Structures are given as structure tokens and as C-alpha cells.
Amino acid sequence: MMIQTQETKLYTPQEYLELEIHSEERYEYINGEIIPMTGGTPNHNKVALNFASALNLGLKRQPLDIFMTDQRIWIPAKRIYTYPDVMVIAQPIEYVENRKDTLINPLLIAEVLSKSTQSYDKDEKFAAYRTISSFQEYLLIDQYKIHLEHYLKTEPRQWLFTEYDNPQDIIYLSSINFKFELADLYDKVDFSVTEE
Numbered sequence: 001m002m003i004q005t006q007e008t009k010l011y012t013p014q015e016y017l018e019l020e021i022h023s024e025e026r027y028e029y030i031n032g033e034i035i036p037m038t039g040g041t042p043n044h045n046k047v048a049l050n051f052a053s054a055l056n057l058g059l060k061r062q063p064l065d066i067f068m069t070d071q072r073i074w075i076p077a078k079r080i081y082t083y084p085d086v087m088v089i090a091q092p093i094e095y096v097e098n099r100k101d102t103l104i105n106p107l108l109i110a111e112v113l114s115k116s117t118q119s120y121d122k123d124e125k126f127a128a129y130r131t132i133s134s135f136q137e138y139l140l141i142d143q144y145k146i147h148l149e150h151y152l153k154t155e156p157r158q159w160l161f162t163e164y165d166n167p168q169d170i171i172y173l174s175s176i177n178f179k180f181e182l183a184d185l186y187d188k189v190d191f192s193v194t195e196e
Helices: 013-021 042-058 118-122 124-129
Strands: 027-030 033-036 064-068 072-075 080-082 086-090 106-113 137-142 148-155 158-164 170-173 178-181
Touching: 013 027, 013 080, 042 064, 042 086, 042 106, 042 137, 042 178, 080 124, 106 118, 106 124, 118 124, 118 137
Parallel strands: 106 137
Antiparallel strands: 027 033, 027 080, 064 086, 072 080, 086 106, 137 148, 148 158, 170 178
16 A cells, blocks of 8 residues: 655745735745745734834934834745844845845844744744844744843854843843833733633
8 A cells, every 4th residue: 555645845936926926825935835824913913013113213213124024034045035023124225136025134033932933933943044144133022921032143153142031121132232121022911811
């Protein structure tokens, strides 16, 4: 008896981008595979919005652009198109060749952790982000409790790790010269609501 295996169809980056242009849904592209992105919870959305709002206000008139959720980036070394929750890009913005909808030079990226994505965000996704030469800081923000993991690039291939779980902790982001209180990320977040 032969057992048939289901082969995953692989797509070229161009096929993926064509699908994205005509789709109402968002997808990630990982080395040929197209993966649907899951929707976020209200707490996920609040945390990302709180952080992006603080950055937008605090970095006014600075040569930095803040993006959230719907802005795609390309990671050429790993052949990944993805949508970070929040990112900061130093001007001038650099785009994928012949496109104006996909960026390639993030300086800081923040991901709000979900139960379904936290392992990927901490491991493979962080490893992929580290291949981007402009990338200097990474934040992993827990949506279920007050907790933040901060990674700062100190030398090529060296990252300093610090974690915070006290609402009064002040986090300093040296790549963009910005600081904030941890409690500000969790404004109006209801920890009694759990993800299904």
C-alpha cells in the first residue's frame, strides 16, 4: 500500500506579490510558502497601538517613520515577506526594487506575542530579522501579562537581552533615542480577557 503525501505548492516572490495585490486577506511569504495571517485580539491591538502612538508622538519631527501592522517588509537572506506589528525605519525609506509597497530597512521592530505565534516570533522570525543590516532593536511584548523582552544589537552578531515586568520600568531604546514607561504599553489592556 502506498501512502501519498500532500506536497505544499511553492510560489515565487512575484506570484506571492501578485496574490497580495488582489487579496483582501494578508499573507506572509516564507521561502516559497504562502501562509495566511491570523487576526489579532483586542488586547494585541491595544498594545500595538499604544506603542505605535507613543512612538509617533515622541519621535515627531525626527528623521524616523513609524509603521504598524499593514506595512510589508522583505527579508532577502531568508526569502520572507512579513508584516511586523510595529516598526521604526530611519529615513530615507528603502524599498524593494521596482516597488513602493515593501520596505527593506527596519531599524526597530516590535512584535506583540500571541499564543499561536510566540515561538516563531522569538526564534525563526528573530533569526530572520537579524539578517537585515539596518536592524538594531527588537521588542517582544506579552499581551497576557505585563512583560517585555528587549534585544539590542551591540556588535555584529551580538545582542544584549533585558526583560521587564514592573509597570514602573523605564525602557530606553537607544537606536532611536526614545524611552517609555512599561505601564504605557498596557493602558486599557484587560488581562481578564483570554485568547480563544
